Amino acid sequence: MNWIEQTIASISPRWAMQRAHSRHVLAHYEAARPSKQRISHNSNASINTSIQASAGSIRAQARDLERNHDIVRGALRVLVNNVVGAAGIGVEPQPRMTNGEVHEDYAAQLRSAWALWQRRPEVTRRYHWGMLQRLTAYTWLRDGEAFGQMLSGPVDYLRHSTSVPFSLEMMEPDFIPLDLTDPERNLRQGIQCNAWGQPVAYHCYKGDPRETYQLATKTIPAERMLHVATIDRLHQYRGMSELSSVITRLEDLKDFEESERIAAKVAASLTAYVKRTEAFTGNDVPKVNGDDDEDKRPHRELEMMPGMIIDTLQVGEEIGMIDTKRPNPNLVAWRAGQLKAVAAGMGASYSSISRDYDGTYSAQRQELVEQWVHYAVLADEFVGMLVQPVWEAFVRAAHLSGVVRCPKEVPLENSDDALYIGQAMPWIDPYKEAVAMEKLVQAGFASEVEAIRKRGQNPRDVMDQTEQWRKDAARRGLRFTSNAASMTGGGALASNDGGSDSGDDSATKNKKDAPAAD
Incomplete structure (x- = not known):
């Protein structure tokens, strides 16, 4: 009761009780009222203040779990493999001329230069492009963020790996000091912004601060910096680990499993x-x-x-x-419940984390479909923060260096247009998936390009491989099942759409003579 009701209680306790009860009933948000059964958390600090106080500690705990806990290591790999994949996010150049058509010759030159650059894209020459994407994604998901510097043109003491003068320097978040803050310069957590909150420069250590006592920093313009971060709130500068909300549960799970394992070993000796x-x-x-x-x-x-x-x-x-009650018969069910909560917090699939694939086809597919949306969101964020800026800078460097000049028919603003190809959702039952896709293509509700991309392949590569295979088979006088399936009245069917990757494939077919069987 408040002081008014306490005063009334000295005269009429019943009236005071009724008044207090009515006031409680009329409260609109019961969650805002603390009670003995529930503690109210009223802290409303800004997101940057919270990160300033917690990001370093959470990053260290996440790295320790990744080193010493098999579940955490496996869960991070599941996320990376489904977001980035084995070969990384693919890039298909689509430079369009003023009439809207793709300039095929220019696109082919860009693909060739890009394929060569992917072999050694960064300054240490230790990682290829797919591996570099996976390492960056792994760092991003574990630590909450990762940084990189794009280096174009002549750079002191740096020799670019290819004829396109463009390289990357990737950095862990420790290289950007979290405690470097100066309100007078609008500098917060190592990032300097303008009055609108737009980053204009990043202050970076010249060496690894964990291995040297020389903590001198250098200033890198924002247009050269890559910042892959988990952003949960507006006005947030630095990222927070995906493990932040499940670290306590994971540590408890690790300790409990260790205790049960020791108890089982002791029980085996009794x-x-x-x-x-x-x-x-x-x-x-x-x-x-x-x-x-x-x-x-x-x-x-x-x-x-x-x-x-x-x-x-x-x-x-x-x-x-001696009955030790070990192994604990309730351990499996309890562990499964904890792993489901961990999967929900990290955004990974429970089946993939726990390696528990029991269930019907429908149940597994439903889980995969719902989970794949989260992987697609993370892939979209990864493309926007890393892959797309790198591709655009690469095209610009290729043009300015004269290695791959942008033709006059293609406006400069269209020269870096591209398709970014993420991971395709895997098939649980290949036969059912293939039959369903075949019916969609035959009915005209899907294209061959879409079907190929859903299998995680590049339609252009598939077409080139098929064409080369047909030529080799014809030269040797061989015919395969795929040839017979495409035969109509002694002729082989082939699309006349020129192999466009736009997804708008023509259904018109041209007949041409099939190779005779030997």
């Missing part, structure tokens, strides 16, 4: 004991040096073996078996 009742006399047990003290009688050791018969028990003795 067998039985000799229980002495009141009828025990001990007359037949030999004494030590004739001493009458029962406490000094020697302990007997019974060697346990399968099928043994114990015939050395004395009167009043019996064998007692």
Whole structure:
């Protein structure tokens, strides 16, 4: 009761109680009222203040779990493999001319230069492009963020790996000081912004601050910096680990499993004991040096073996078996419940994290469909923060260096147009998926390009491979099942759309003679 009701209570307790009850009933948000059963968390600090106080500690805990906890390591790999994949996010150049058509020659030149650059894209020359994407995504999801610097043109003491003068320098978040803040310069957590909150420069250590005492920093313009971060709130500068909300649960799970494992090992060493009742006399047990003290009688050791018969028990003795209740029969169910909560917090699939694939086809597909949306969102964020800026900078560097000049027919603003190809949702039952896709294509509700992309392949590569395979087969006089399936009246069917990757494939087919069987 408040002070008014306390005053009324001194005169009329019933009236005061009714008034307090009515006021409680009229409250619109009960969640805002603390009680004995629920603690109210009223802290409303800004997101940057919270990150300033917690990001370093959470980053260290996440790295420790990734090193020492198999579940965390596996969960991070599941996220990276489904977001980035084995070969990384693919880039298909689509430079369009003023009439809207793709300039095929220019696109082919860009693909060739890009394929060569992907072999050694960064300054250390230790990682290819797919591996670099996976490492960056791994760092981003574990630590909450990752940084990179794009280096174009002549750079002191740097020799670019290819003819296109463009390289990347990737950095862990420790290289951008989290505690470097100066409100007068609008500098917050190592990032300097303008009055609108737009980053204009990043302050970066010249070396790894964990390995050197020289903590001098350099200033990198924002247009050269890549910042891949988990952003949960507006006005947020630095990222927070995907493990932040599940670290406590993961540590408890690790400790509990360790305790159960030790308990099971101890239980395996326990067998039985000799229980002495009141009828025990001990007359037949030999004494030590004739001493009458029962406490000094020697302990007997019974060697346990399968099928043994114990015939050395004395009167009043019996064998007692030790029941340790180990292994704990409830461990599997409890662990599964904790892993489901971890999967929900991290955004990964429970089946993939736990390696538990029990269930019907429909149940597994439903889980995969719902989960794949989250992977697609993370892939879209990864493309926007890393892959797309890198591709645009690469095209610009290729044009300015003269390696791949942008033709006059293509406006400069269209030169870096591209399709960014993420991971395709895997098929649980390939036969059912293939039949369904075949019916969609035949009915005109889907294109061959879409079908190929859903299998995680590039339609242009598939077409080139098929064309080359057909030529080799024809030269050797061979015919395969795929040839027979495409035959109509002695002719092979081939699309006349020129192999466009736009997804708008023509259904018109041209007949041409099929190779004769030998």
